[in-house]
Structure formats: C-alpha cells, structure tokens
Amino acid sequence: MLEDLKKAASIAKKIRNDAEKLLKPGESLYNIAETIETKIIDLGGFPGFPVNISINNIAAHYTPKVNDDKKIKDGDVVKFDYGVHVNGYIIDTAFTVEINDNKYKDLIDASKEALDNVRKIIKKDLEVSKIGEIIDNTIKSKGFKPIYNLSGHRIERYILHAGVSIPNYNNNSKIRLSEGTYAVEPFATNGAGFAEDYTLSGIYSIISDKPIRDPNIRRFFMELYKDYNTIPFAYRWLYNKYNGKINLNIAIEYLKKNGNLYEYPVLIEQGDGIVTQFETTFYINNEIFDMMS
Template structure:
C-alpha cells in the first residue's frame, strides 16, 4: 500500500479473525481465521458470519492496550454477581440501552449517566461486562480492518453488508 508517497508492506494480523453472529450476540462462538492454521470448524446453513480481514504495516500481531475504550455486557450476565447496588443499577441501564451490543463511556454520558466509573469497574471485575481495550501493533504502523456480513443459504452465501458504497 502507498501512504504519503511511501510504499509499505501489508501483513495479515494473524491473531485476529472473523466470527459467527447471533441475534444480539456479536461474537457467537465460531471463529473464521484469516490465515491458514488447521482450524476444522465447519460453517452450517443458516448461520451468520462476520468475515473480517485485518492488515498491518507492522508485525501483523496485535496486543491489548492499557486503557479500555469499549465494553460489552456478557450474553449470560444476569446481575447476580454484582454486589454494589450502583453496579446493579448501571447493569440495568446498560441492558435497557445497549443490550449485549458494544458501548463506550461516552455513550453512558450521552444517556445521562454520571459517577459510574466504580460501578463499571465492579461490573468488569465480577464478569458481568467484558472490557475491550484498543488493539495495538508496532508504534507508528498503520492497521486496517474490512468486513462483510453474510448468511449461508441452502445453495449459496448471501452477502448482507453489500451496498453502493461497499
């Protein structure tokens, strides 16, 4: 790829993959690797998948950054692990506004939540909410992601994310 007049080699990010999708469950269990590795998982008719490719001008391997930027309520979370009343209240707000879809602290601010950091930390610590820190390759490298969503029909795959701009 050429960026600013300079040519960079792009490598696949080997430790990221696509995944199966269910209703309100963005990561539903099956993985779709972007590099060959011996995975024998089979896709089945009626299943939905996010087919993702990730590229980097760095090492092609990412690690989690320090500061968490996004969160997601766990699919199986019921609030029974949250001990703090404020944490249970926040979990209820998360369920009502986001369900199991990803959100960031800015979204909590927009819906009027205040003084929630300790409660959010408690929800992460007790396993009700998963933290999603940024994924980082080498400093100064460029990374990119491309994705299509598809469903497997009896005789073909149907790309659901295809449009005029994609």
C-alpha cells in the same frame, strides 16, 4: 431475521457514504463517531457496537472518549469499523482510507483484495481454514502479512462474537460454515503480523448477570441490560445520561471486577506497522448473501 439483517445492511450502506465524507483532515474523531451513531439511529437502526476509528498502527477498538481532541490528519491510514443492528440482528463492516495520500495504497489493496477473493469462494460447509488460506495467500502475494491473531467471527442475535472464528491464515481448523451470519475481516500490515493490547478502550459489553450486592449499581446494571442487552457500548454513551446521577467510574469498575462487564482493549500492531482492514457480513444458508454488496 433475514429481513432485519437486510434493513440493518441498508442502513450500513447509507452510513458508509456519510462516513467517507467525514473522513477528512481536521475532523475530530469524536464528532465523526457521534455523527455516524446518531445517523444510524435516525435511519431506524442502532449501533451494533461503538464506531471504531483506528488510525495507522492501531489495529482495532479505538473509539473516541468524552472530550477526545484527536483529529484526522493528512497521511493517516484510517480503519472505519462500524455496526448496525435491527432487533439484535447485526451487520458488521469496515473499510480503510488513506487521507490525501497514496503511500499505503498497496497495503490497503491487500486487505481489500483478500476480502474480494473470499467473496468468490465462500459457501455453506466450507472449512474456515480455507478462508484463512485465501486471505493469507492474497496478502502475502502483495508483500505484506495478515494479522494472525485477529479474526472474523460468527454473529448471533445480540452476540457480536458468537464462538466460531474466521482466521486470517490457514489454521488447519476443520470447522465448517453452517447456516448463519458471519463477519469476514482481513487485516493486512507491513509490520510483525500480530496485534497486542495497548490501553483500555472505553468499550464494554455485558458478559454475566452475576449477583450485584450494591442496590444502586444493580439498578444501573439492569438499565444497561435493558438498553444494550449484550451489544457492546461506549462510556461516552453513558456519560450524558448517568454522570451526576451515579459515580459512573466507580459503578463501571465495580461491574468489571464483579465479572459483569468486559472492557475491550485498544489493539496496536506489535511491530508498529501500519494496519489496513476491510470487512463484510455474510448470511449463509443454501444461498450466500453478501449483506454489503
């Protein structure tokens, strides 16, 4: 397991350099996402989830759609959130850059320093609320707010969000870090400090194998599970493979209504604030492994 995580982390580190080079004015979000996801596969991994490119007040879960024409612009604050898995063992990581400007440097530094401060104290048996307290105090010391309703999370094999949340503030939880894999991801904002649903993302994950009456959609679902297990996947990943063979929109809506698929919402900052994010994945046993260090 640890060897698979290390391989995924090695790929993720290489990918970060490639991503930073692509984040420039005029580059399309679609091309960035497709290029990075292809590179992950070429390096021997698989995307742990669709590449998220969330800009300015968009907090999370924006991945380009088919024929998406959005492009990077000067002054954009870009959160680049991506994952790599090897045999289902997932590395989840993110960083923020401002394109050809320094207007939001302090806000970017707030989330980055919050993660750096967590690195100094994280250990087995630490209460998750203590991590949240460090994040909250660091971000507030810079004059900003954490996003209170976004959090890090435990990761298990093929399961990106595995139950235990790592808050971005002191929520007084007595849950302690046991041995396992955890993503810590401080979000900072100059807005209200809360994220809210904006629109649907085109990112899905399988949440149930509830019986499916339609045989064609049942076959489609079985192929989805074979390809992705419970790893999140994107509509655009399916488009080239299935469009014309099955009515993709009808099949997906059926599976959502039947309770087989969940579609993630795009999240925006409630007060229209700019949002920044940094994230790493820790493996914790008797030692601490910062998988992206």
